[in-house]
Amino acid sequence: MSWIAWLYEYTLPVGATGIALREVVGNAFGLASALGGMRRRVWAWPVGIVGNVLLLTVFLGSVFSTPQGTDLLGQAGRQVMFAAVSVYGWVQWRRTRAAAAGTAAAGTGVVPRWATWRERAGVVVVAVGLTAVLTPLFEALGSWPPVWADAWTFTGSLLATYGMAKGWVDFWLIWIAVDLVGVPLLLRGGFYPSALMYAFYGVFCLVGFVLWWRTQRRVLPPGVGTPGMEAVG
Template sequence: MGPLGWLFDATLTVAGYDVLWREIVGNLFGLAAAVGGLRRRVWAWPVGVVGNVLLFTVFLGGVFHTPQQTDLYGQAGRQVFFVIVSVYGWVRWRGAQRAAAAGGDADAPAVVPRWAGRSGWLLIGSVAVVGTAACAAVFSALGSWGPWADAWIFVGSMLATYGMARGWIEFWLIWIAVDAVGVPLLLSAGYYPSAVLYAVYGAVVLYGFVVWWRARDTAAAADAVDERVPTA
């Protein structure tokens, strides 16, 4: 068995429960991506994609015959959309970083945080309500575990990832709402490493929200100073 085969099948026994190593590794990549997003670094996107690929196979427990044997279609499906949105965010942040480098600031963060505003919140609210209801109906038909909770985690995760790509500070708040639902769902379904990492994400997300908010205030103050400085 090669290293990839070992990673796919290897388990760790914790408190009498078999846990897949790829669930642990996938969530650690996700945590690293969250830290990279907090620091507004482009590498957060490809690192997150690696975790998404691993976790896709984890949450289809019945399909891939994992120890949990439980299919969370929302959790699995969101990994696919994570990859799609991550490519968008990767390209967007990379372009901003190149523009900053061309302007003489090679070490500038890839995005300047900003509030989503009224139009952004209208988009977030409408997609959250309509998307969750629609996905819950689909997941119920598929037999997903906890379809309503799974649907919100799916839709909320997409909104949060899109908000991160756009540089919206509110995306951190959406992640908090996702984590609040995700921890009990994953515990009830037996995905204990993911539940623990969700709780850790909660602390990182709260810190990230404060960091981005302060970065926005700093950028706004710098813009105000620039406007007051007379040009020659």
């Protein structure tokens, strides 16, 4: 058996049904990507894509044969979305790193800044509107209930990943809002490694928020990159 087949098929003997090894490994890649993102390293994006591919097979249990055998369409869809937005973030951060050579931000992929009030208003509109649109769609497709929670984890993840690519300090707060809903949803569906990762990631996001906030204050001149002001970077 090749290592790829073993990774795909192996089930850890945990609980009544067991846990797919690829769920654990996929979340490990996700955590590594988050650590890289906190440090503003470009490699965070491709590492995250590997985790997205693995977790996509986990959340489409009826297609890829997982111990749970259930589908979380929002969770699965967000893996596809993560991969797509990660390509955008990867390109953006590579460009920023190249432009920052010889400056205080050298070696990093982004200069953190606060989102403007206009950008925040856009986030709220998309958060409410897309969640409302996706909820009946996911319900019709048979997603695991409560379906609104699945729709929000997809929407919030989209917004947080886009915010990370843009370098918004605020993106960490969006992730925390996703985690608050995602942990109970994953526990209800029996995705325990993912739920544990979400819970840990919620604490991790608080640390990342503080670090990016401090970096923004240190790197950018006073008044630049704050809400309502014209941002740079």
